[in-house]
Amino acid sequence: MFHLLKTNGKARRGQLQTAHGIIETPFFMPIATKGAVKTLSSADMENLGASILLSNTYHLLLRPGLDAMKTFGGLHAFMNWQKPILTDSGGYQVFSLSRINKTTEEGVKFQSHIDGSYVFLTPELSMDMQKAIGSDIAMQFDDVAAGTSTRERYEDAMERSLRWAKRSKEAFRASAGATLSSGHRTIAAVPYDSIAPASALFGIVQGGIYEDLRSRSIKGLVDIGFDGYAIGGLSVGEPREDMFRMVKHCSDQLPQDKPRYFMGGGMPEEIVENVKAGVDMFDCVLPSRNARHGTLFVWNQDPSTIDFDNVDPLNPTWYSCLRITNEKCQFDLSPIDVFCDCETCKTTTRAYVRHLFSVQEILALRLASIHNLRFYLRLMEELRKWSGG
Amino acid sequence: MFHLLKTNGKARRGQLQTAHGIIETPFFMPIATKGAVKTLSSADMENLGASILLSNTYHLLLRPGLDAMKTFGGLHAFMNWQKPILTDSGGYQVFSLSRINKTTEEGVKFQSHIDGSYVFLTPELSMDMQKAIGSDIAMQFDDVAAGTSTRERYEDAMERSLRWAKRSKEAFRASAGATLSSGHRTIAAVPYDSIAPASALFGIVQGGIYEDLRSRSIKGLVDIGFDGYAIGGLSVGEPREDMFRMVKHCSDQLPQDKPRYFMGGGMPEEIVENVKAGVDMFDCVLPSRNARHGTLFVWNQDPSTIDFDNVDPLNPTWYSCLRITNEKCQFDLSPIDVFCDCETCKTTTRAYVRHLFSVQEILALRLASIHNLRFYLRLMEELRKWSGG
Numbered sequence: 004m005f006h007l008l009k010t011n012g013k014a015r016r017g018q019l020q021t022a023h024g025i026i027e028t029p030f031f032m033p034i035a036t037k038g039a040v041k042t043l044s045s046a047d048m049e050n051l052g053a054s055i056l057l058s059n060t061y062h063l064l065l066r067p068g069l070d071a072m073k074t075f076g077g078l079h080a081f082m083n084w085q086k087p088i089l090t091d092s093g094g095y096q097v098f099s100l101s102r103i104n105k106t107t108e109e110g111v112k113f114q115s116h117i118d119g120s121y122v123f124l125t126p127e128l129s130m131d132m133q134k135a136i137g138s139d140i141a142m143q144f145d146d147v148a149a150g151t152s153t154r155e156r157y158e159d160a161m162e163r164s165l166r167w168a169k170r171s172k173e174a175f176r177a178s179a180g181a182t183l184s185s186g187h188r189t190i191a192a193v194p195y196d197s198i199a200p201a202s203a204l205f206g207i208v209q210g211g212i213y214e215d216l217r218s219r220s221i222k223g224l225v226d227i228g229f230d231g232y233a234i235g236g237l238s239v240g241e242p243r244e245d246m247f248r249m250v251k252h253c254s255d256q257l258p259q260d261k262p263r264y265f266m267g268g269g270m271p272e273e274i275v276e277n278v279k280a281g282v283d284m285f286d287c288v289l290p291s292r293n294a295r296h297g298t299l300f301v302w303n304q305d306p307s308t309i310d311f312d313n314v315d316p317l318n319p320t321w322y323s324c325l326r327i328t329n330e331k332c333q334f335d336l337s338p339i340d341v342f343c344d345c346e347t348c349k350t351t352t353r354a355y356v357r358h359l360f361s362v363q364e365i366l367a368l369r370l371a372s373i374h375n376l377r378f379y380l381r382l383m384e385e386l387r388k389w390s391g392g
Numbered sequence: 393m394f395h396l397l398k399t400n401g402k403a404r405r406g407q408l409q410t411a412h413g414i415i416e417t418p419f420f421m422p423i424a425t426k427g428a429v430k431t432l433s434s435a436d437m438e439n440l441g442a443s444i445l446l447s448n449t450y451h452l453l454l455r456p457g458l459d460a461m462k463t464f465g466g467l468h469a470f471m472n473w474q475k476p477i478l479t480d481s482g483g484y485q486v487f488s489l490s491r492i493n494k495t496t497e498e499g500v501k502f503q504s505h506i507d508g509s510y511v512f513l514t515p516e517l518s519m520d521m522q523k524a525i526g527s528d529i530a531m532q533f534d535d536v537a538a539g540t541s542t543r544e545r546y547e548d549a550m551e552r553s554l555r556w557a558k559r560s561k562e563a564f565r566a567s568a569g570a571t572l573s574s575g576h577r578t579i580a581a582v583p584y585d586s587i588a589p590a591s592a593l594f595g596i597v598q599g600g601i602y603e604d605l606r607s608r609s610i611k612g613l614v615d616i617g618f619d620g621y622a623i624g625g626l627s628v629g630e631p632r633e634d635m636f637r638m639v640k641h642c643s644d645q646l647p648q649d650k651p652r653y654f655m656g657g658g659m660p661e662e663i664v665e666n667v668k669a670g671v672d673m674f675d676c677v678l679p680s681r682n683a684r685h686g687t688l689f690v691w692n693q694d695p696s697t698i699d700f701d702n703v704d705p706l707n708p709t710w711y712s713c714l715r716i717t718n719e720k721c722q723f724d725l726s727p728i729d730v731f732c733d734c735e736t737c738k739t740t741t742r743a744y745v746r747h748l749f750s751v752q753e754i755l756a757l758r759l760a761s762i763h764n765l766r767f768y769l770r771l772m773e774e775l776r777k778w779s780g781g
Contacts, residue, residue: 037751067747074723083739334463350472358456362426
């Protein structure tokens with residue numbers, strides 16, 4: 004499934020094979036939480052150069068639900084996206100979003116943040132839902148400890164995550180080969196007579212900021228055996244140095260021949276540093292969320308000239324964050340970013356985008372999202388060149 | 393400026409020449425109130441087949457303001473829209489939107505609905521602002537009586553509108569030929585070294601639902617002489633029969649060689665009826681506003697097969713309004729409209745658009761807006777074929 008093509012130090016340039024095509028690594032996954040990247044269509048994501056999207060089992064389980072997703076024949080058909088999809092297992096969201104949750108060895112009982120109804124999410128249900136989604140890369144269901152937990156809680160969560168990893172794999176295997184019924188029509192001339200559930204399953208390394216817990220987690224997961232490994236439970240408020248240290252620690256111990264996915268982070272300089280530590284896959288809400296709040300990533304230099312060997316992981320000089328709502332943008336008739344090739348930068352000015360934010364036009368959110376996502380996708384293009392071409 | 397090509401009964405098929413190109417009549421103008429059609433970009437409007445946009449002097453005067461618009465070199469450059477723009481004069485908005493307003497012979501003093509600041513809008517300021525916008529078709533500043541007014545108030549408003557029509561024309565002429573300075577950059581490979589203010593000015597017929605007042609208004613306006621004539625003060629809650637009667641009355645008396653514009657209306661069947669009465673130009677918030685509220689226009693038959701000679705002006709059978717949020721759409725994997733050629737209908741399903749509305753994704757508003765605007769623009773294409781090809 005994973006082919007390592009070249010390395011640059013510990014950084015890896017590779018290819019990930021999925022049922023919906025090959026993805027060049029390292030890559031970034033825009034987040035289509037509820038079946039759409041906020042403000043953007045699947046065609047927009049294609050135009051931006053996204054090679055894979057991430058969607059959330061938790062959100063799709065609540066709406067439209069498991070049965071609906073089966074009826075639709077999976078998320079690819081539902082949202083008309085032909086490239087790969089990775090799904091989070093719901094482990095993180097039951098803690099961060101649900102109103103009330105209670106963890107037992109069996110699973111997590113939680114109250115929907117939407118209508119207050121009770122749902123009991125288990126490794127088995129998570130796998131069922133990810134299969135119904137037709138995910139190309141499914142994640143194990145894990146027990147996620149809050150960022151402020153004690154070592155004991157981190158250890159407990161890590162151990163339970165290992166047990167749930169085993170159950171996830173068994174449930175995943177049991178349903179492998181099954182073909183979901185498809186009730187949907189053919190759209191955009193791409194026939195979907197059935198969805199191919201030849202998806203991969205990733206384990207998730209837990210253990211907080213404790214090297215020994217992380218090592219035990221990795222050993223346990225590798226013993227079970229997964230198609231790839233994610234580093235979870237970071238980017239939750241810990242100091243950056245701890246995060247970098249943990250990613251390096253994990254990346255060094257994870258199998259060379261499997262893809263490595265750092266979950267949920269982060270700022271551009273963090274992605275660069277973690278690529279240099281040997282991580283292949285990233286996702287983050289930052290580009291979209293910042294865009295909707297009017298904070299835009301701007302290159303300080305042509306991105307093809309960035310010397311990634313010598314960038315500061317804590318104080319990057321190669322990009323800036325522009326507050327587009329700032330008064331200084333009022334009469335600025337230059338594009339948001341002179342080095343950017345996105346539709347927003349090619350067709351609008353800072354003054355216009357600022358005006359749209361000022362008068363609360365929805366188009367502002369779209370134009371900003373397009374730009375910020377393109378910034379991240381372009382960063383990955385440059386990092387792929389740097390790590391092996 | 394206006395060339396009548398053919399007629400079908402009283403319906404007219406023509407061409408309107410503007411500084412930004414020829415527009416085929418009859419046509420519909422999507423509304424870019426604050427410099428953007430809600431949820432959509434200028435490129436989107438081009439893709440939808442819009443041949444002209446309408447923008448609002450009132451809104452643009454408040455934000456970004458007269459000086460800013462001059463700095464930007466006009467609205468075409470600001471919003472990167474190369475086709476014609478018509479601007480409303482602000483006469484309607486000072487009554488419908490401003491918090492406090494006081495009309496004197498000089499103009500209307502009103503309090504901004506945004507920040508409470510006082511603005512004194514006169515025919516002269518309206519013309520200045522429409523010039524700064526670089527409008528291809530400017531509207532006279534008019535005194536608009538509320539829909540529930542007495543005959544005396546309608547008469548007063550109509551008479552004042554005539555006096556303001558004269559002042560509008562004088563102010564418009566005085567600034568004609570002036571070239572606004574341009575500080576903007578070149579975008580999308582279209583140079584804007586100066587904006588050509590060779591715009592047209594339209595008079596607005598007022599007089600409520602009184603034939604004699606409307607006739608006096610028309611005579612007064614024609615005596616002053618305008619490039620085109622709008623029928624104002626309707627679609628404000630009066631019975632449809634009154635509206636149709638007034639439009640027919642006005643259209644019959646307006647000059648044959650000038651374009652006729654029915655302001656602010658309306659539903660598809662009203663547009664059809666008013667085209668048949670001899671109206672050439674339309675605008676309406678309905679397609680966009682309905683879209684954002686989940687009400688979608690759907691053809692009941694291939695629109696090229698509609699027999700416009702025999703449609704009921706009050707109870708149309710050739711289209712329906714679909715409530716996309718209705719439960720019946722939950723598993724409906726057909727497109728919103730099988731006869732529609734818009735991006736939404738070509739790439740999504742009712743079930744998906746309903747889901748996006750359910751989970752409050754902004755993309756829902758965009759997909760719905762694209763469809764409804766395409767419906768109106770397509771209707772005009774069919775009406776152009778019917779009225780002369």
